Amino acid sequence: MEKTSSLKKVLINEKTSQFVLLFVFLSLVLFFSLFTISFFNANNFMNILRQSAVTGILAMAMTFVIISGGIDLSVGSILAFSGVILASIAKSGNPLWWMGMIAALACASLLGCVNGILIGKFKVVPFIQTLAMLAIGRGLTMLYADGRPISDLSCGLTSIARINFGLPVMAWIFIATIVISFFILHYTVFGRSVYAVGGNEKAAVISGINTTRVKIMVYTLSGFLCGISAILLTSRVSSGLPRAGEGYEMDAIAAVVIGGASLTGGRGNVWCTTIGILIISILSNGMDLMNINSYIQQIIKGSIIVLAVLLDSVKNKN
Amino acid sequence: MPLKSKGEKMKKRLLDVVFVVAVSLGLIFCLSGSGQAEASGKKKEKITVGFSVYWMSEFSTLMKQAMEDNAERLGVNLLVADGNMDPQKQLSQVENFINQGVDAILCAAIDRNGIVPGVEQAKAAGIPFIGINMYIPNKDVTAYVGPNDVLAGELAAKYIVDSLKGKGNVIVIEGGEGFSATEDRRKGIKNVLDANPGITALAIKTASWDRSKAVTLMENYIQSFGDKINGIIAHNDEMALGAAQALEAAGMSGKVYIGGIDAIKDACVKIKSGEKFATVFQDPVTEGTLGLEYAVKLAKGESVDPVENFIDMKLVTEENVDHYLISK
Numbered sequence: 001m002e003k004t005s006s007l008k009k010v011l012i013n014e015k016t017s018q019f020v021l022l023f024v025f026l027s028l029v030l031f032f033s034l035f036t037i038s039f040f041n042a043n044n045f046m047n048i049l050r051q052s053a054v055t056g057i058l059a060m061a062m063t064f065v066i067i068s069g070g071i072d073l074s075v076g077s078i079l080a081f082s083g084v085i086l087a088s089i090a091k092s093g094n095p096l097w098w099m100g101m102i103a104a105l106a107c108a109s110l111l112g113c114v115n116g117i118l119i120g121k122f123k124v125v126p127f128i129q130t131l132a133m134l135a136i137g138r139g140l141t142m143l144y145a146d147g148r149p150i151s152d153l154s155c156g157l158t159s160i161a162r163i164n165f166g167l168p169v170m171a172w173i174f175i176a177t178i179v180i181s182f183f184i185l186h187y188t189v190f191g192r193s194v195y196a197v198g199g200n201e202k203a204a205v206i207s208g209i210n211t212t213r214v215k216i217m218v219y220t221l222s223g224f225l226c227g228i229s230a231i232l233l234t235s236r237v238s239s240g241l242p243r244a245g246e247g248y249e250m251d252a253i254a255a256v257v258i259g260g261a262s263l264t265g266g267r268g269n270v271w272c273t274t275i276g277i278l279i280i281s282i283l284s285n286g287m288d289l290m291n292i293n294s295y296i297q298q299i300i301k302g303s304i305i306v307l308a309v310l311l312d313s314v315k316n317k318n
Numbered sequence: 319m320p321l322k323s324k325g326e327k328m329k330k331r332l333l334d335v336v337f338v339v340a341v342s343l344g345l346i347f348c349l350s351g352s353g354q355a356e357a358s359g360k361k362k363e364k365i366t367v368g369f370s371v372y373w374m375s376e377f378s379t380l381m382k383q384a385m386e387d388n389a390e391r392l393g394v395n396l397l398v399a400d401g402n403m404d405p406q407k408q409l410s411q412v413e414n415f416i417n418q419g420v421d422a423i424l425c426a427a428i429d430r431n432g433i434v435p436g437v438e439q440a441k442a443a444g445i446p447f448i449g450i451n452m453y454i455p456n457k458d459v460t461a462y463v464g465p466n467d468v469l470a471g472e473l474a475a476k477y478i479v480d481s482l483k484g485k486g487n488v489i490v491i492e493g494g495e496g497f498s499a500t501e502d503r504r505k506g507i508k509n510v511l512d513a514n515p516g517i518t519a520l521a522i523k524t525a526s527w528d529r530s531k532a533v534t535l536m537e538n539y540i541q542s543f544g545d546k547i548n549g550i551i552a553h554n555d556e557m558a559l560g561a562a563q564a565l566e567a568a569g570m571s572g573k574v575y576i577g578g579i580d581a582i583k584d585a586c587v588k589i590k591s592g593e594k595f596a597t598v599f600q601d602p603v604t605e606g607t608l609g610l611e612y613a614v615k616l617a618k619g620e621s622v623d624p625v626e627n628f629i630d631m632k633l634v635t636e637e638n639v640d641h642y643l644i645s646k
Contacts (some may be wrong), residue, residue: 029459047417051410149496151431164433177590237405237432241496247405288414294400 005314017260018272025275025282032089032286039289046164049171052281054079054233055248056174056274060181061225063273066256067185068218069198069265070119070223074111075139075226075252076245082108082230087150087240090157097154104234105227111137112223113216120215134249141242150240161235170232177228182270194218199266254301255280258308266318279304333604364395367613368415369424372452373403375527375556376582378426381451384606385424392614403584404433405496412436416443421617424609426451429496447615450609453498460616466628467499469552470598471553473633474577476518477596478549481575485516486548489539491561493553494526503553506594520546525557532560540568543627549575555585555597562588562595580643581634589639599632599642 033040058075065072082104090098115133118124163169185191193214196204204211234240259276261268280301287297369385371378382398388394397420401408405428415423417441423440427433427449437458440447447462453464477487490507493500511517520543525532532552539547547570552558558578565571574594578585581599588595608629613623634642 015368038414041417044414044417047410047413051413147495149429149431158435172337233406236435237409237429238434239429239431239496241405241429243495244401244406285410285414288399288411289418291397294402303616 012259014267021258021260021272021275024271025279028279028282029185032282034207035285036289039286044285044289046168047169048278048281048285049174050161050168050236051285052277053168053170053174054229054236055251055255055280056277057177057225057229057232058245058252059277060270061222061229062249062252063261063268063270064194064218064223064262066187066253066263067127067198067265067268068194068215070215070218071253071263072115072222072257073127073130073249074133074137074220074224075229076248077134077141078108078111078223078226078228078241079145079233079245079248080228081111081137083234083244084150084240084242086157086230086234087153088144090154090234091150092152092154094154097156100157104230105224108227108230109220109224112226113220115223116216116219117207119219119317120212127214134148134234138262145240147241147242149242151238151312153234153240154239157231159233159235161232171235173232174230175259177225178270178274181305185270190214190217195266197265200267205224219228250305251280254308257305257312260312262312263309265307319542340399354540359501364393364421365614365617366395366397366418366420367422367424367610367617368397368399368418369411369426369450370399370401370408370415370422370461371413371426372401372408372428374400377554377600378451380602381426381606381609384603385610388607388610392610394610396485396610401428403428403494405429405481408433409436413439416440416445420445422446422448422613424448424450425454425500425612427454427498428452430454430456430501431496432496446613448609448612448616450510451605453502455498460625461612461622462628463605463612464627464628464629465499465600465605465631467502468506468509470499470579470600470631471503471508473506473631474503474579474596475507475510475551475636477577477633478551478575479510479514481594482517482548484514487518487520487543487546488549489520489536489543489547489561490522491532491550491552491557492522492524492620493537493557495524497527499551505553508633517549525552526561527554527556529556529560529563532557535562536561536564540564540570545570545573547574549577551577552579554582558595558597559584559588561591566617579631581645585637586634589634589636590643592636596633596635599634601629605629 021081022069038044057200061075062072080101085107086100089103097268101302109135115129118129119126161170185194193209197211233244255276256268258279259272261269275278282303284297319398342455371382385396399411401411408428409432412423412425423445425433425447433454434456437456441458449459449462451464453462492504511519521539523535525535550559550561558576562576567576576595580599581597585597608627615622
């Protein structure tokens with residue numbers, strides 16, 4: 001009989017692996033609170049929430065995609081593209097600046113939809129398709145913005161990232177996105193089909209799920225969420241930066257993997273991804289406060305991703 | 319597997335979990351020893367200055383080094399954060415500095431607009447915000463220490479125009495978009511080119527401050543323009559050197575004049591060896607030291623003069639390159 005290691009047993013059982021995740025998260029909070037004076041205060045927690053919102057929403061998008069058995073490497077580029085579209089419309093003095101937000105969401109969803117159609121209908125491998133979109137999206141962004149940042153934006157837009165209602169508005173939008181994503185994944189037919197398609201695509205087809213349509217919707221949703229992220233980021237840095245979001249896909253994927261979702265699909269949930277993104281943000285924030293060299297920070301972040309993926313493969317052995 | 323009591327199984331599981339957590343924490347703890355002690359608590363008498371820099375180029379590394387060398391003398395606890403070319407990360411670093419309660423913030427901004435929220439927050443918190451090396455056109459910035467980049471662009475362009483005796487074709491290689499250095503150097507170069515109609519700009523394109531990107535760019539331009547190229551003006555030495563490399567590979571070195579900015583060591587060595595190369599000297603040591611001194615003065619509530627300190631820049635050619643090589 002196979003001797004299953006106790007580690008694997010802990011990880012396979014969803015409840016205990018979530019317990020481990022929470023434990024790691026709380027340990028980090030404890031660690032930084034003890035070793036860094038400026039960590040455990042309300043102002044820093046507000047900063048952390050603000051600093052997590054943009055990549056956090058991308059991680060929500062990534063959660064849907066990874067559960068469906070795919071991956072989306074283009075989130076950073078779609079973010080940038082919708083960001084410059086937004087910035088070009090929401091210029092200072094334009095009373096219709098809010099139309100920029102609608103345009104941004106529309107363009108982002110459109111690019112996501114293109115991904116979805118090529119992946120769902122034409123069966124292009126998600127890694128390849130979204131890698132191509134990463135390049136195409138970035139190219140479109142550079143072309144549209146002529147390589148230059150678009151600044152001088154409307155106060156209406158820039159105030160979004162600065163207002164607090166108790167918590168920063170950015171945090172509220174992030175929280176709202178988490179809650180809505182949770183609702184979609186667990187209380188709608190679409191959500192359940194995402195799990196089904198990711199868990200076993202052949203079985204999903206047999207049970208009558210239109211996998212093509214599910215995939216198109218997943219990637220379109222991913223694009224839409226990138227649009228929301230773009231609104232927050234553009235507001236936060238007060239400009240449409242053509243180079244925005246470079247490398248953000250790595251943080252999004254890391255958050256989802258750390259949260260315990262399986263890269264092969266069918267497993268994962270938004271709360272664990274949220275803990276994943278908070279772990280990443282806390283690490284970054286805490287290490288900044290401890291004045292740790294940013295290159296060391298990168299090494300640590302990479303090592304944790306490797307660790308999370310290793311534990312994932314332990315889960316999946318046999 | 320023989321019967322094990324539930325307690326022992328739980329222990330095994332917990333052991334694995336604790337192992338994973340302990341390793342990660344231990345890693346962080348050990349590596350944190352290489353970071354400096356942070357703001358409050360340990361060095362109350364010292365002035366804490368937070369320095370956020372766009373990325374660690376050769377130039378900014380020398381600048382940081384100068385600050386670190388002077389920190390002891392000035393009684394400063396210096397915190398350094400690398401923005402890694404991400405404006406949002408740099409903004410987060412500034413927010414963290416403010417939260418830590420630093421006495422002053424020095425910032426070499428990646429994006430002159432993207433950093434504005436940080437400037438405003440610093441002002442609201444009563445912390446002096448000093449721009450260094452990259453100009454930030456915002457009234458809430460307390461002071462600025464850095465190059466006159468318009469002049470730098472003019473000097474580099476003038477060298478090429480004078481060398482070509484007012485007639486010829488040039489390629490302009492620009493720095494990364496959004497950086498104030500790029501915008502100002504572009505202005506300076508444009509001033510000179512507009513005043514010299516005999517010079518034609520065949521192409522103006524960015525290579526993002528990067529040597530290898532400049533190599534690729536030049537290779538393509540050599541393909542398109544070949545012998546028509548008489549001069550190259552680059553926003554920094556790294557790109558100028560990349561262009562030189564491409565010319566050498568095409569067998570064209572010695573036929574084209576190249577003007578860069580920064581006077582890094584490799585560039586000075588090239589000038590010394592007699593090649594048609596010139597650069598503009600920007601002193602990272604002066605900038606870093608002065609920047610830190612400004613930060614200390616402002617943190618103590620004293621005033622600085624001039625508030626916007628544009629450091630002089632000098633054209634470096636064969637005649638005076640020795641002076642700059644000695645100090646390397």
